[in-house]
Amino acid sequence: MNLTSKPLAVIIFIILFGGISFSTAMGWWATESTKEPVTFTEGEFAGQYNPADIRGSYTFGDVENSFGIPSVILAQAFSIETDNPAAFAVKSLEEIYAASEFEIGTASVRLFVAFYNGLPIDLSTDMYLPENAAVLLKKRTLTPEQITYLEAHTVPNPTASSASDSPEPAPAQETESAPEAVTTPSASTTESSTERLVKGKTTFQEVLDWGVSQEIIEQVMGAPMPNPLTKIKDYCNEKGLEFETIKTALQVEVDKVK
Amino acid sequence: MKIFGKQLFRPRSIWIRRVVQWFFFLFIALISVNHTLVESGGGIPFLSTASLHALCPFGGVVTIYQYATVGTFVQKIHESAFVLMIVGFVLAFLFGPVFCGWVCPLGTVQEWVSKLGKKFFKRKFNHFVPAKLDNILRYLRYVVLAWVVYVTATSGTLIFAEYDPYFALFNFWSSEVAVGGLVILGVTLLLSLFVERPWCKYACPYGAVLGITNLFRVFQIRRVESTCKADGACSIMCPMNIPVDSVKTVRDHQCISCLECTSEAICPVAKTVVFNAGGIK
Ligand code: SF4
Ligand code: SF4
Numbered sequence: 001m002n003l004t005s006k007p008l009a010v011i012i013f014i015i016l017f018g019g020i021s022f023s024t025a026m027g028w029w030a031t032e033s034t035k036e037p038v039t040f041t042e043g044e045f046a047g048q049y050n051p052a053d054i055r056g057s058y059t060f061g062d063v064e065n066s067f068g069i070p071s072v073i074l075a076q077a078f079s080i081e082t083d084n085p086a087a088f089a090v091k092s093l094e095e096i097y098a099a100s101e102f103e104i105g106t107a108s109v110r111l112f113v114a115f116y117n118g119l120p121i122d123l124s125t126d127m128y129l130p131e132n133a134a135v136l137l138k139k140r141t142l143t144p145e146q147i148t149y150l151e152a153h154t155v156p157n158p159t160a161s162s163a164s165d166s167p168e169p170a171p172a173q174e175t176e177s178a179p180e181a182v183t184t185p186s187a188s189t190t191e192s193s194t195e196r197l198v199k200g201k202t203t204f205q206e207v208l209d210w211g212v213s214q215e216i217i218e219q220v221m222g223a224p225m226p227n228p229l230t231k232i233k234d235y236c237n238e239k240g241l242e243f244e245t246i247k248t249a250l251q252v253e254v255d256k257v258k
Numbered sequence: 259m260k261i262f263g264k265q266l267f268r269p270r271s272i273w274i275r276r277v278v279q280w281f282f283f284l285f286i287a288l289i290s291v292n293h294t295l296v297e298s299g300g301g302i303p304f305l306s307t308a309s310l311h312a313l314c315p316f317g318g319v320v321t322i323y324q325y326a327t328v329g330t331f332v333q334k335i336h337e338s339a340f341v342l343m344i345v346g347f348v349l350a351f352l353f354g355p356v357f358c359g360w361v362c363p364l365g366t367v368q369e370w371v372s373k374l375g376k377k378f379f380k381r382k383f384n385h386f387v388p389a390k391l392d393n394i395l396r397y398l399r400y401v402v403l404a405w406v407v408y409v410t411a412t413s414g415t416l417i418f419a420e421y422d423p424y425f426a427l428f429n430f431w432s433s434e435v436a437v438g439g440l441v442i443l444g445v446t447l448l449l450s451l452f453v454e455r456p457w458c459k460y461a462c463p464y465g466a467v468l469g470i471t472n473l474f475r476v477f478q479i480r481r482v483e484s485t486c487k488a489d490g491a492c493s494i495m496c497p498m499n500i501p502v503d504s505v506k507t508v509r510d511h512q513c514i515s516c517l518e519c520t521s522e523a524i525c526p527v528a529k530t531v532v533f534n535a536g537g538i539k
Pocket of ligand 1: 358359363364365366457458
């Protein structure tokens with residue numbers, strides 16, 4: 001049997017669009033994923049959703065559906081100001097944090113979800129979280145390993161200019177609008193300088209700005225002051241100093257300046 | 259055209275194929291634009307908004323391994339790609355790689371650029387690569403196929419999207435496009451000035467998969483030796499440089515079922531090169 005071009009053209013259309021129609025009728029035609037992550041197949045968490053499978057196309061709402069973490073919390077963790085946090089697509093984070101030195105994106109959400117829900121996640125690669133997320137996580141139960149990882153992988157919250165698509169909320173507003181808001185205020189310089197509280201994120205520069213001299217700082221530390229942009233807590237960890245003690249002592253000095 | 263039963267004018271090419279190619283090019287382009295529009299809040303009503311990954315039959319191929327072992331799709335690949343893969347196989351089993359010759363917009367774009375090349379280089383066009391080298395290079399696409407399947411299976415992500423010129427062609431305006439894909443697309447289009455369908459011949463992993471069906475497809479390109487004038491027109495016309503005039507049945511893994519070699523197009527003798535199932539009596 002010979003076939004010529006015109007019948008062939010018709011057959012191509014019939015098979016192609018017929019196949020699509022048939023699969024649609026059978027419910028097989030899906031051009032989007034179901035937004036349901038795979039589950040752990042073995043171990044203690046078998047059957048639970050695996051945060052490592054969260055994809056860029058998921059919205060915060062999809063993450064909420066699978067992992068039970070409210071979209072508002074996710075929005076708060078990543079400083080997303082929107083009326084509808086559930087509709088925020090995870091992949092948009094990269095744009096918002098484009099100015100960040102370390103990548104904040106889908107991997108960050110996976111990390112956040114895993115730590116938030118106490119689920120296992122591979123920590124052999126570097127994933128970063130903004131400060132707001134770290135603050136929220138520190139209120140959860142974390143293992144010492146997770147705490148160390150978190151401290152080494154926390155980056156500043158986006159600045160208002162870098163978050164032009166979804167402008168970052170002012171930390172104060174954030175505290176009002178979100179029910180589980182951060183109780184310790186964010187480390188944005190202006191705010192910290194008005195509050196003058198020595199915290200985990202405070203740098204030596206901030207203490208200098210509050211009027212405490214380098215000499216006094218060095219006295220309190222009992223060691224020379226490093227690069228002023230170093231976080232005091234990081235420096236304490238590095239030198240094996242007790243941060244809580246140093247923090248209290250420095251706070252006394254800061255309060256004296258007032 | 260026939261007058262008093264005599265063939266006066268024979269089209270030199272399969273025009274309906276060009277129409278079908280245009281249709282799919284515009285169709286895919288529109289869907290892709292729509293996908294971008296929808297992401298930014300707009301969109302054309304009644305038109306699919308799917309991402310191109312969802313509409314690529316090759317996506318179905320690369321996800322087979324993961325689907326069989328873990329039961330999930332590779333990232334960005336959805337059921338629709340699986341459906342299209344099956345449809346593509348059905349078509350190829352019956353007619354060979356008609357997807358390449360009639361549907362694939364990347365093949366179409368290469369043909370458009372090649373028209374310019376033909377104008378510049380006349381008969382030299384599509385004959386720049388020395389035959390020996392060409393014969394070896396034609397198997398390169400199987401290497402690409404093996405690599406794509408391997409990296410996809412081991413990573414679970416669509417690594418090929420970073421290099422895919424087809425995706426780049428319809429997404430060059432969006433932030434989703436990868437530089438690698440754009441570069442490969444640019445090189446492909448440039449080479450199309452010298453060679454017909456360079457990407458299809460040497461690199462396309464999906465063309466490689468479909469090409470295998472040339473060995474056993476139901477409808478084959480067959481040449482009737484008794485009426486053949488041996489003028490070699492079919493071989494000269496073949497975009498894939500297949501020596502149609504020296505075989506009875508084309509089983510070359512590179513045939514794209516374009517029908518340009520047949521008596522409906524270039525072959526001057528009626529019913530001599532035909533698209534046939536079941537053999538010639
Ligand atoms: S070989 Fe690949 S690029 Fe060429 S037409 Fe076929 S699928 Fe398209
Ligand atoms: S052999 Fe004929 S049908 Fe196959 S690619 Fe060449 S011209 Fe097209």
